[in-house]
Amino acid sequence: MKLSFKNIEKQFSGLQVIKEFSRDIDDGELVALVGPSGCGKSTLLHIAAGLEQPSAGQLLADGQEVRSAHPERTLMFQENALYPWLTLAENVALALEFQKQDKKEARKQAVAWLEKVNLKGFEDYFPHQVSGGMRQRAALARAFISHPKALLLDEPFGALDALTRMTLQDALRQLIREAGPTVLLVTHDVDEALFLADRILVFSARPATVLKEFNLAHHEKTHDLSEFAPMRREILGLLGIHAESGDDAHAVGSLRTAAREQEVLAA
Numbered sequence: 001m002k003l004s005f006k007n008i009e010k011q012f013s014g015l016q017v018i019k020e021f022s023r024d025i026d027d028g029e030l031v032a033l034v035g036p037s038g039c040g041k042s043t044l045l046h047i048a049a050g051l052e053q054p055s056a057g058q059l060l061a062d063g064q065e066v067r068s069a070h071p072e073r074t075l076m077f078q079e080n081a082l083y084p085w086l087t088l089a090e091n092v093a094l095a096l097e098f099q100k101q102d103k104k105e106a107r108k109q110a111v112a113w114l115e116k117v118n119l120k121g122f123e124d125y126f127p128h129q130v131s132g133g134m135r136q137r138a139a140l141a142r143a144f145i146s147h148p149k150a151l152l153l154d155e156p157f158g159a160l161d162a163l164t165r166m167t168l169q170d171a172l173r174q175l176i177r178e179a180g181p182t183v184l185l186v187t188h189d190v191d192e193a194l195f196l197a198d199r200i201l202v203f204s205a206r207p208a209t210v211l212k213e214f215n216l217a218h219h220e221k222t223h224d225l226s227e228f229a230p231m232r233r234e235i236l237g238l239l240g241i242h243a244e245s246g247d248d249a250h251a252v253g254s255l256r257t258a259a260r261e262q263e264v265l266a267a
């Protein structure tokens, strides 16, 4: 699905959050949105999902104006995405039941998707009985089961430790390769953006405008991102974080804290 943002503006009771955002996101492309806390990244995802309407401008999905939410554009959040009173299989199956699929068939497909994300044997566990990483695997299964044409990911792995996050990034990349949706990924983790994205848009503080975009399509990437060190340094620099060489890992880790501090100072 091609998403075309055309001169999008968004205000909340006089607070300008997004200013003249125009970009095409091509069918099957993965674009990461990186920027200071509170600049408007989630708001852009909500507009893409059809949960918020732009104050001005238009969003087209395959040429049709987006006016409301639709399962072909699926939003996935950081945590607490699963219903605690349902098992993992019931949570995943629910996405199909919402679309009026037969309960038995929905369960069958849910079990197959849980197997795809390495959760075979955990179908009848409740969310509190599994780890945070396993919950997000189930959330991925639930996001993919209805074959969305666009996947809108809002810091999907933000609450996980670094190692678990990397295994989830691998799982996500595999699912994307198989299913081929267009993906918008909001992340505070510059390495996550470098690893997963075809393109990275770096936003300014509110109102969000694109400071710079980086193209990473056609790079075969591993978690060893050393070849992208100059790009990572430039992105962090744009975000006001100055990483000395050798100190990048720390700088990436502190991006979230620094961004929150900027938000507090700006308030």
Ligand SMILES: Nc1ncnc2c1ncn2[C@@H]1O[C@H](COP(=O)(O)OP(=O)(O)OP(=O)(O)O)[C@@H](O)[C@H]1O
Residues within 6 Å of the ligand: 012, 017, 035, 036, 037, 038, 039, 040, 041, 042, 043, 044, 206
């Ligand atoms: N529904 C709403 N009503 C009023 N203000 C809102 C609403 N949604 C977002 N905002 C405001 O818009 C601004 C941008 O919020 P948004 O969540 O899009 O930022 P963000 O870049 O995703 O932040 P973070 O990285 O911290 O998640 C914030 O100041 C927020 O308070």
